[in-house]
Amino acid sequence: MIKTFIHKGLERFFLTGSKAGIRPDHAAKLGRLLTRLNESTVTEDMNRPGWYFHPLSGDLIGHYSVKVNGNWRMTFRFEDGDAILVDYQDYH
Numbered sequence: 001m002i003k004t005f006i007h008k009g010l011e012r013f014f015l016t017g018s019k020a021g022i023r024p025d026h027a028a029k030l031g032r033l034l035t036r037l038n039e040s041t042v043t044e045d046m047n048r049p050g051w052y053f054h055p056l057s058g059d060l061i062g063h064y065s066v067k068v069n070g071n072w073r074m075t076f077r078f079e080d081g082d083a084i085l086v087d088y089q090d091y092h
Contacts, residue, residue, distance in 0.1 A: 001038055001081075001082050001083070002014065002034070002037055002038045002082070002083045002084075002086055003079075003082040003083065003084050004084045004085055004086065005085075005086045005087070006085050006086065006087040007021070007086070007087045007088040007089070008021060009021015009022050009088070010022060010030070010034075010074075010086065010087070010088040011086075013027070013030060013031075013034075014034050014038075022088060023069075023072070025069070026068050026069055026072060029068050029069060030068060030074065030088070033046075033051070033066055033068065033074050034074075034086075036048070037074075037076060037083050037086065038083070040078075040083065041078075041081040041082075042078065042081070043055075043064050043078050046064065046066055046076075048066075050067075051066040051067060052065075052066060052067035053065070053066050056075065060075065062077050063075050063076065063077045063085070064076060064077065064078075068088070070090075071090045071091070072088070072089070072090050073088075073089060073090075073091055074086065074087070074088050075087045075088075075089065075091075
């Protein structure tokens with residue numbers, strides 16, 4: 001289950017479907033990613049073909065990333081079986 005978000009627009013999209021805080025062309029993919037993340041209990045549940053799932057390093061050690069589109073990624077970490085600190089960013 002998703003417990004906390006960093007990106008407020010992504011949280012609003014997850015809770016209400018509003019695309020105001022995200023890129024509208026990412027909505028369909030983000031919807032699939034968030035649905036899967038909300039159903040996941042371990043990081044490996046997000047390791048799906050084409051999602052480019054990988055652990056992050058440096059300041060974000062313990063966090064994981066999946067590709068949304070182009071340079072855009074959704075990042076998160078798991079704590080006690082729940083997704084926390086879910087973020088949406090162009091980090092390249």
